[in-house]
Amino acid sequence: MARSRPRLVRLGALVAVILLLGACSLISSEDQPLTTFEPAGPFAERIDSLFWPVFWIAVAVFVLVQGAILVIVFFYRDRDGSKEAKQLHGSPKLEIAWTIIPALILAGIAVPTTAAVFDLTECGSDAIEVQVTGHQWWFEYHYPDADITTANVMVIPAGQEVCARMTSDDVLHNFWIPALNGKRYLVPGQTTELRLQADQPGEYWGHCAEFCGLSHSLMRARVQALEPAEYEAWLAGQQAGAVLPVEGDPEYEGYQVYLNKQCIQCHTVRFEDDSASNIIAPEAFNGPELTHFASRNVFAGATLPGEGQSREDALKDWLADPPNTKPGSFMPDLALTEAEIDALIVWLESME
Ligand code: HEC
Ligand SMILES: [Cu+2]
Incomplete structure (x- = not known):
């Protein structure tokens, strides 16, 4: 039995490395439509511009702390004949310093983060409203001004703010189009808002981001941003009713x-x-x-x-x-x- 322990440790290390490399491939591969690293509009950019400074602050803290540990381990370790190091236990100056510095860093991060959280979820007054309803397991979109209803593909005009007013028909869902904004819950009986804007025409992928039952992993979403003129044409097309087939028609x-x-x-x-x-x-x-x-x-x-x-x-x-x-x-x-x-x-x- 004594033998199996190193083998277990090695196996554990191997699994850890595989997981780590797997995570890297998710970030670097070009074929990842749900990446959060390619913001396509002002709201997603706002998140991106918060993420990177926070990330680099975390890197700096990591390097400083781990560096200090390494320096102490190598240069101040117990050697034969070395005298006992000065003991710092209970030093008020140090204790205060390493409490206040992280508190200041966290406060510095909290202020712009909190402001962004509120700003990203309160729509501008001239935004185009699209009502989003979550169903197990698909998203429904209702455009109140045009009085049309569609599903799965949310069509929006490029370069304009769209206000998603969201609710759920059954359980908790979460609307997430990574290139356009962060996630927000769809709650039965409540309305939540999320601002969306795509600067360029294109197709943006999304996904329900809250486990909502058996088919949750197959509850996806698309946003299709069109040139404003094309968007108007799309709206007009959707407002028209379907042609009623009559006997003799192939339909x-x-x-x-x-x-x-x-x-x-x-x-x-x-x-x-x-x-x-x-x-x-x-x-x-x-x-x-x-x-x-x-x-x-x-x-x-x-x-x-x-x-x-x-x-x-x-x-x-x-x-x-x-x-x-x-x-x-x-x-x-x-x-x-x-x-x-x-x-x-x-x-x-x-x-x-
Ligand atoms: C008991 C309710 C029910 C009945 C009956 C039903 N459907 Fe559906 N249908 C659904 C639901 C719910 C969905 C969405 C399923 C999903 O995405 O998980 C759906 C999706 C669809 C879709 C895909 C629409 C889209 O944009 O995603 C088509 C097409 C469709 N149904 C056609 C039909 C046809 C044709 C019939 C009759 C032969 C039919 N359905 C009968 C409930 C029903
Ligand atoms: Cu869902």
Whole structure:
């Protein structure tokens, strides 16, 4: 048994090194869309500009303290014949010094940090409001001024402040778009605010940052920042209703499947034709609004299509068995036939 201890120590050291190197690869790899080190707007930059000074202060403290320990260990260690060192125990001057210096450092860090925390979560008065609702396991976005609702992909104009007013439909969630701001909770029954701004058009990745149940790891988010003119065009497009398929249209069959296979229990499609069945799904079975489903480049909590997967294949997988495609998902397996799935895809993909 005595032998196994060094082996355990070596194994422990190996695991520690692997973990450390793993962490390094996360920071240095270019293919990491959730990095916090590439701020893309003023709010994320504010966090970045706090992080680096604090980091370097910590480095300085580390080097000073560890350096002092090494100096003491090497130069003042007990040697044969050396006389006993002067004992400092209970020196009031030293005790006061090493209490006050860290307290001052911490106070110096606390002031700008606290100011930033408040500033990053209180929206400017001319910010564009987007209401964010967390659901297990996808984010819903409602634009109150335009009265439109979408899911998974939050579209914003570049160069303008957006105010995310957030709440949750079920459990705690947390909205986090690392390139645009820090994290903030979505709390059932409460409203929290988070400022977002992207300086350049582009796509910014995000993730729910609070463990919210079985499919938490598959609750992702995207923010798509557009040129302001494109954003206006997007808004206008979303405000239009979906075209109601009539008999003979290639989309008609899929629409019939939608009407007859329980989809309307949980999903809403707003049709431009008022006489159509503008059925609003009951709150209790809330699923993403599908009116402009085809305008969103990702679906199912922004997890599909998977890397290298075509959108059609992803949709086939999804409609065939949602909880198998996204474990835990509350969209049930509706036992659709292949023909029904193909028909649904034609209709869904026509709604841009
Ligand atoms: C019991 C409620 C329920 C029923 C019935 C249901 N869905 Fe869903 N659906 C959901 C939920 C919840 C989600 C979000 C799932 C997730 O991301 O985890 C979803 C997601 C989707 C999505 C992806 C939307 C997006 O943007 O992420 C599509 C497409 C879809 N459903 C189509 C259908 C069709 C077609 C039917 C009928 C054949 C149907 N659903 C029936 C609840 C339901
Ligand atoms: Cu969540």
